[in-house]
Amino acid sequence: DGGITQSPKYLFRKEGQNVTLSCEQNLNHDAMYWYRQDPGQGLRLIYYSQIVNDFQKGDIAEGYSVSREKKESFPLTVTSAQKNPTAFYLCASSIHRLEGYTFGSGTRLTVV
Amino acid sequence: DQQVKQNSPSLSVQEGRISILNCDYTNSMFDYFLWYKKYPAEGPTFLISISSIKDKNEDGRFTVFLNKSAKHLSLHIVPSQPGDSAVYFCAASASGGTSYGKLTFGQGTILTVHP
Numbered sequence: 001d002g003g004i005t006q007s008p009k010y011l012f013r014k015e016g017q018n019v020t021l022s023c024e025q026n027l028n029h030d031a032m033y034w035y036r037q038d039p040g041q042g043l044r045l046i047y048y049s050q051i052v053n054d055f056q057k058g059d060i061a062e063g064y065s066v067s068r069e070k071k072e073s074f075p076l077t078v079t080s081a082q083k084n085p086t087a088f089y090l091c092a093s094s095i096h097r098l099e100g101y102t103f104g105s106g107t108r109l110t111v112v
Numbered sequence: 113d114q115q116v117k118q119n120s121p122s123l124s125v126q127e128g129r130i131s132i133l134n135c136d137y138t139n140s141m142f143d144y145f146l147w148y149k150k151y152p153a154e155g156p157t158f159l160i161s162i163s164s165i166k167d168k169n170e171d172g173r174f175t176v177f178l179n180k181s182a183k184h185l186s187l188h189i190v191p192s193q194p195g196d197s198a199v200y201f202c203a204a205s206a207s208g209g210t211s212y213g214k215l216t217f218g219q220g221t222i223l224t225v226h227p
Contacts, residue, residue: 004155033214040121042201042219043156058214090155097205097213098163100146103155 002027006091006104013078013085013111021076021107023091029102030095032074036060037088037106046089049074078109086111115139116204118218125225131189133221135202138183142204146215147176147187150199159200160187192225199223 004025013019023032031050035043035058045058049068063082068074074093078085088108092101117136125131135145143164148156162169162176162185169176175188189196199220205213 006155009153035217040219042116042118043217045214045216048214088153092155094213097144097207097215098161100148100158100161100203101156101215103148103157105155106153108153 004091004093004102004104006089006107008107009105011107011109013109015111016080018077018079019109021078021089021091021109023074023076023104024072025074025091025093025102025104026072027093027095027102028071029093030071031093032068033092033094033101034058034064034066034074034076035090035092037090043090046076085109113138114219115142116202116216116218118200118202118221120221121219122222122224125192125223127194127225127227128191131187131192131196131223131225133187133189133200133202133223135185135187135218136183137185137204139204139206139216140183141206142216143207144205144213145176145178145185146203146205147174148201148203148217149196150201150220156201189223192223194225194227197223197225 033048034046049055091104146161147159150156203215
């Protein structure tokens with residue numbers, strides 16, 4: 001069964017720590033995306049990658065980093081430089097813009 | 113600058129009636145529009161889309177209307193059902209560049225359908 005898997009579903013981070021959110025897809029999609037959801041602000045694009053070993057900053061990339069070493073994987077690292085990291089993080093992939101995105105089930109990150 | 117706006121944070125509708133969710137955009141380069149439905153603690157799921165060459169697209173109870181001159185689109189759900197209660201996001205993409213096209217999302221509208 002093809003899809004996108006995000007892990008963990010819930011993640012707690014202490015102030016000053018880096019954490020990495022996992023995103024894996026077996027849809028053979030070239031493009032992958034990371035969005036952040038905050039109440040009242042919809043989904044905001046953090047980073048995206050259209051091909052292996054290449055990625056671009058989205059609208060709110062500060063304090064985040066990504067890698068795309070494999071087609072199937074697009075992990076997101078939330079660094080200590082991200083001032084307000086508590087949010088719901090969504091990973092998505094696409095094969096063509098007319099097909100839209102397939103989303104993962106999300107990771108809820110809470111800073112404690 | 114919010115290029116895609118959903119100005120109604122919430123909408124409450126009686127079961128069986130019509131739900132109309134609205135979305136406005138400012139970027140004239142957008143030529144493909146989508147609606148996603150999202151339940152709490154889950155990822156959004158694709159609902160319906162429309163290309164700018166059309167002004168209407170229908171799929172069962174869901175119809176999306178596009179008014180290019182007004183840069184406005186709407187999603188109609190008829191008849192509304194309690195299971196439709198969720199957050200609805202509209203999204204837009206522009207052609208040009210690669211074929212993948214990153215999506216720009218609105219803020220979402222919480223739809224509540226009362227039995």
